[in-house]
Amino acid sequence: MRILVTGAAGFIGSHTCEYLAYLGHEVVGLDNYNSYYSPRLKRHNAEILSKQHIPIETIDLATDNLKETTRFAEAIVHCAAQPGISTGVAFDYYLRDNIVATHRLLEATSTFSQLAVFVQISTSSVYGAIAVGNEDTIPKPISTYGVTKLAAEQLVLSYSRTDRFPTCVLRLFSVYGPRERPDKAFPRLLLSLIDDRPFSLFEGSHSHKRSYTYVEDCARAIGLVLANIPACVGEILNIGSDVSVTTAEAIQLAEDIVGKPVAIDRQSPRAGDLLETMADIHKARSLIGYSAPTSLRDGLTHEYHWFAQHRNLV
Numbered sequence: 001m002r003i004l005v006t007g008a009a010g011f012i013g014s015h016t017c018e019y020l021a022y023l024g025h026e027v028v029g030l031d032n033y034n035s036y037y038s039p040r041l042k043r044h045n046a047e048i049l050s051k052q053h054i055p056i057e058t059i060d061l062a063t064d065n066l067k068e069t070t071r072f073a074e075a076i077v078h079c080a081a082q083p084g085i086s087t088g089v090a091f092d093y094y095l096r097d098n099i100v101a102t103h104r105l106l107e108a109t110s111t112f113s114q115l116a117v118f119v120q121i122s123t124s125s126v127y128g129a130i131a132v133g134n135e136d137t138i139p140k141p142i143s144t145y146g147v148t149k150l151a152a153e154q155l156v157l158s159y160s161r162t163d164r165f166p167t168c169v170l171r172l173f174s175v176y177g178p179r180e181r182p183d184k185a186f187p188r189l190l191l192s193l194i195d196d197r198p199f200s201l202f203e204g205s206h207s208h209k210r211s212y213t214y215v216e217d218c219a220r221a222i223g224l225v226l227a228n229i230p231a232c233v234g235e236i237l238n239i240g241s242d243v244s245v246t247t248a249e250a251i252q253l254a255e256d257i258v259g260k261p262v263a264i265d266r267q268s269p270r271a272g273d274l275l276e277t278m279a280d281i282h283k284a285r286s287l288i289g290y291s292a293p294t295s296l297r298d299g300l301t302h303e304y305h306w307f308a309q310h311r312n313l314v
Contacts, residue, residue, distance in 0.1 A: 007080030009042035019219035029056035061101035066108035098148035173240025177215035178306035198265035214294035240279025
């Protein structure tokens, strides 16, 4: 199958490209290499993909002509987005990259009839502060990121509802692993341990619970969707681990892996943070045979070794 992956030089996108190519698909990536986090890291990811004969075209989904780019695709995996819940990111960026870009990609795609499925990569942030229910739980996002990703989900699903082409949505839960965005908790924690400097932790977050999902388990989920398209059309699937740990437990685990303690620099509480997540994956297990076999210890060990070897990129 000819597959187009957006946000292909990013964390989840690059792993997705690799795994789909491993399955034997023909994969082409798109990315605009924006500066939300180190473009150097994204260029490194693109070089890894290039060595595996996975090309990435530099495209801005919000402004560039997309029809020629999407013409070849038999499936689209839409990973590109403005991530994060930082108050330092203006609303216009979320609107542009999560809603406008998604709509333009859908419209460009709708002129071609060969598309088997459009897979929207979404987030557990759409559920709100407590993300523990199944896919029928009413979304109550508390961040601009969550609000705009929920809007993007509905845009995508509307194309299935009106029989324009098949679509589905995957809500990912706290993805981690090698190449993870440097602003996220695990990279910051691991780099603090590697560099022997304090780890900034938002007040109260010690007790927050997270369902952490190893990135390769997410990539496998996307592969399973593409192998079971009829079962997924019009559906929303939670993709994650059904095991959750507190932030304090995750910090202890990282200290055990690295072999030393980390000093904590306590910061004021952060608005928009999720208090608890745990992926209910019964539906994904039933429809596509999904599981998340990678333990947090194993996944975090892989991530630690990756950041230790690539400290210069971040």
